[in-house]
Amino acid sequence: MKGLSRREFIKGLVGLGCASVFVAGYAPTIGRIISPKYQSVLPDEEGRILHSACLGCNVRCGIRINILKTDYGEVVERISGNPYHPYNRAVGLENQTKRYFSLPYHTPLKEALNYTGTICGKGEDGIHYLYDPYRILTPLKRSGARGSGKFKVISWEQLIKEVTEGGIIEETGEKIPGLREIFVYGKLKKAGFDPVEVLSEMKKDVDEIKSKIKAKEIADKEALRSHINSFKEKWQKKLSGISLHEILINPERPDLGTKANQVIFYRGRGQAHADYFYRRWIDAFGSVNWLRHTSSCQLGYYAANKLWAGVTDLQMDVHSSKVIVMAGAQMGRLHPGATGQGLLIERAALGELKIYYVNPTAPRTSANGNIVWVPVKPGTDAALAMAILRVMFEKGWYNSHFLSIPNKKAAEKAKQPVYTNATWLVILDGEEAGEILKGKHLGASHDNPIVYSSGYRDSSTVDKAELFHVGKVTIKGKEVNVKTVLQILKDETKSKTLGEWSEICGVPVQMIVKIAQDLYRNAPYSGTTVHRGLGMNPVGEYTVWSFRAIDTLLGNIHRKGGLLGRAGHLKSNDYMYDLKKVKNVSWGFPIDRHGVAYEESFEFIFSGYPAKRPWYPLTPEEIYTEAFAGIHEGYPYPIKALILYYANPVLSANYGIKFIETLKDTKRLPLFIGITTTINETYLYADYIVPDTTYLDGGTMGCQFLYASSGGVKIAETWRTPAVMPQTVKVGTCPNGHPKYASMWEFLIDVALRLGMPGFGEKAIMGNPEKEEMKDRTFSLFCVWEYIMRVFANSAMDGKDAGLIKEASPEEIKFVEKNYPLAQFKKIVPNEWKYIAYGLARGGVFTDYRSSFDENGVSTRKPPTELLQLWNEKLAKTKNSLTGKKFYGGPKYFEIRDYTGRGLKKEFEAYPFTVVFPGSPLFTKHRSMFYYWMKQIMPENFALIHPEDAKEAGIKSGDTVTIETPTGYLDVKAVIEPSVMKGVIAIPVGMGRWADTVIMKPKYFTLKDEKVNSLIEGLPPKIEIPEEAVNPVKALDELRKKILFTKSKKSYYEHLIPDNWRFSGVTPNVVSLVDSSTGNWPLLSWIGGAQNYFTVAKIVKRREGKTEVPWIIW
Amino acid sequence: MARLKYRYVIDVSRCYGCMSCIAACASENNIPIGVFRTWVERFVKADGTTFFLPKLCNHCDNPTCVAACPVKATYKSDEGLILTNDEKCIGCGACIQGCPYGARFINPVKGVADKCTFCSHRIPKKLPACVEVCPTSARLFLKTEILNLPVHVLKPTTGNKPQVYYLNYMGVE
């Protein structure tokens, strides 16, 4: 047959093509013959259902988890909210709007299952947390130098043995010490002494010397040395057979404590009851070093509230407040979280609430104009507060009646839950400058604060006193000036004109007046909700305090619609079973020198000022930077071991990369144990890795308290129990037959058992002697279940006796036993089980908002404090440990400055932009990059820049810009939009990872300090780890893996490779500020030691580019 | 063709972009990464005012997608929901082209056309997943055909008679 010629063929085809109608007619038939490979995917049915607590962020909302049984094991299928919980609130077909309240706590479970609760995206996406391909499942030991990335699998037994007795890194020949070396209790016991007796007496002797120093009986080096020598002599004799060097860190410095202090337990994302559990462990070990990540969290805010109110946490009531100045507080993040804040937003949209959003970035919705953006220059917020206060003073817009109350009795008479020191007099000059004028100063018989009320009076003898007074009194023959506390504040506000304050903070005078007016008009249903934006910078404490001064003037504390502390919770630690007390003794200074004054140490007598490193006596919680600086410099003493749990300071702390030098150094840090779910930027340098469990499979079980204002309810705690049993490897069975899985819990228990620590093993837990049925009884502790069941028993029985918890119905008990994995351990607590079941079924214990206030609108909770201080005498008497200068004792506007008080304005001049690190409801800091249902919406972060700034710099959206900060250079994608104010660059925080059991070397920054930069240059190209050690995802079925990880390469969840989304974006933490006055360690806040969530920058380069997705959402 | 017996109402002033609805839908309906049955768009005005606009299938009463399907795989149910019979779908994409709201997509795991079903497997006993999780009550699912609210619909001139209604609509598409 003659074939077609080419020309003919094409002609034919073109001819065919000329006709306009296409093959639509053919499509159905062809489609029937060849169709896309169809994979049926249906929504899942219901499996096991249970209520627990979320840990997508730290807000602790409730969750209802649906767990499906598949051929491949159990799968957490769907998560929604718990309608019993005040943050989730109840949602049903019939009640959809005004989702304000949760179900009444006693609603039968059967009925409650017809309702659901709201929940945010992170909580919803828990499945990606549990099934994270990077999760470690077996114990690991490093098989190369520190930070080489080489790890090998070891058995649980080997882990416990080496961590206690010491081990050898076979591959390098290094010897690693064990904890027994510093377990002083064990040494004393072995030598035949009663450790508690010996250590108690030793401690008493040290305390005696300390009190003598305080009373100025010991005032010089010789006197102190002689006391120390006597101490040494006594104890060397008493402890014949053991050298004092085996017991004390330094016998010349007995104030430093025993060698047990040389182990640190540092926790990052802590949580009940993990927190109480390792607190108990470290107490049992005998160390004072139980430290938390608070410096990278909200320490500035805490320290400020502590100065003002004596407690760390107070925020506005979400239900009844009418006007809130929400300053430096992230919409969609701050407690009550993206979930609970929904209530605030809804109320605002309905016109029930007005929010002034004081923030360099715009609010996420204007809620029909009821959320007003008040852009403020970062770091100048105190100026705004001062301006508002100035208006309030000038116009008389404050509650003078409340402020004039000088003592507790008068407050009770006036039906006020708290009172203030506004009327107390402060000595302004002379030796006692900064102190409160008291009876003893004037030669009176009492020592109460003096106020002015027709003359100088004992504050306890009058019901009210003058708010404003300037005068003179005579102390020890010298005349000094005095002013009332409120007068000092007023004068402070008047130190600048309204126009000048406005100029500093960038908020127009009109707006300032309007805010003051709205606050006053709606008092006491008005006030401030403040957080990190205010508190986490060098002058953070004074800034937060200035805002809280506004609340003080409004008189809104502990009231409906006003400022509330945290809800109460049940006695989960000691109601029936005393899970707290352990018999050991410890003393000394924590390595980070938090909560202790330099002047308390013997060093002060020997060396005076400056201290070698800063001491932070007034900070309520712990400081990463000073802990690492302390380890590095061996100050105040060298450390032997660090046990780091669920943390990542290298990434989370500002300029945390500096810590790598310390972590890598086996001389400064001989033993580094990491307890974690993945090997992150910090754990890369660990000697041993203990695999941990997530909140869905047995991690952080317990009764979670809620942060302020806890939905306004009287009592609230969310109960976290596992949805599935641990995914980590099983490591044994406890003597009472319970399974043990690799986790923080079992690690600490097994180490304690091997060491012979008090409070573990047989007879480890005492019954509460105040309870008849528990007196003289003891209980064993061999596995976590024996601990956690007793935690719930404590709460349940306290709840029962308080009338909150009832006996669960047989139906509810059956439900709990069928659905909750924890139920298999009910035999540990047979007498309490039916009450525990009641609480478990409801996911915790919650009371109702509506019954939480009395007829005067005062909260029925115990007041968080009695006294509010607008001048803090303790602060005014505290000296800066480096300069020896006293701190200013009241709210005040300060410019940003370093620890010694040197202003940084001049240094910052070269850097016109302030870089702020906002959060968003999509993620929580750096530990949430596995939430792929969120990552698909925001795959990378960027630098938000105002259009006018962008125009000047010639940048457009999608371009990559290089910004230079005082410490380094950062490459980041730019997004140009007016949701950030001029002069500010906002980089949403949470991305920029480079290590998470795999390594993706970061290319987006370089540091100016070559030594520190080399720590990143020196990153190994990958982590070498056997694939069997990781990844619980492998076990899942193909289909589920395809759904959960659609856009990733298969090797992400089949093998171990870096998946782009886990490592995309940047973190501005790496180029944050350092303090030259403290040896170029990260810059911290003065009082709290809080890290800084800002830096300063200039734009130095740009290159073309585009964003990964065509939309911008954060 | 049956009319929709439900009214899905979105209050734009309340949405604050927490994206929970997207995760809930993906979790409830096993939606793969990268495609969306419901989504939320973000807008920023010149003065920095920000707002979020949730979108999903409008379950139109005069659906162009149903008309476009050559194999009648997609249909309007007795309750007025627009649903798809996956087994019939040949994945030609005509319905995706035919939807003026961009609510449809090819599901990369299933291999067929996909879109929001108002969680037809749960309603009306339970709410659609996106509605139940919303912390601000920005999404409502009402079992009624009558709405006495000042509402808008998207692209009203398409003739599709979309049945998702917007309150406090900020005037964007």
Place this chain on the structure above:
Amino acid sequence: MDNMVEDNVVLTIGRAKMYSAIFTALYSIYHGKSVPEESVRALKYLSPRIEDWINEIKDERLEELRGSYAFEGLKGHTYQKIMEEFYQTYGFEAKELPPDHVITLIAFMSRLIMEELQSIQRNERERALHFRVIQHRLISTHLLELLGSFEKMKPLLDLVKMDRYILFSALRDEISKSP
């Protein structure tokens, strides 16, 4: 779009119609029905030889036009699986007719060209190229050999050979243009 691309689109539409028309014709014959007018017209436009050929085979039984019958030994045994895997690799599956039947392969060609056309319409050049590559693979690896095994398929074989030549030149030009 420049002339080159316009020609490309026209060519693609033409090829799509060609394979669809052949498919419809064979499918009708397979089911013992008469070939639709539209297909006849299209094929006539293409070449009289093809039109004749369709007339020649219009009463034949086409069941045996399968790879598993045409090939011997192991190849014959597994040819169905081979074609199943081929379709699956690209995300498709065969229904109604056996996967290794000539008509199924022709249907797959149509399908691939339709996908190519959709990609061109959406300006997804990479994707269009991808489908053309698969078409070439299908022809080269399977279709030619299969058609070559049956005497009565010769005219179609010649047509497909020609189509492959056109396809190959287009592909070569396209690929050489790519960065």
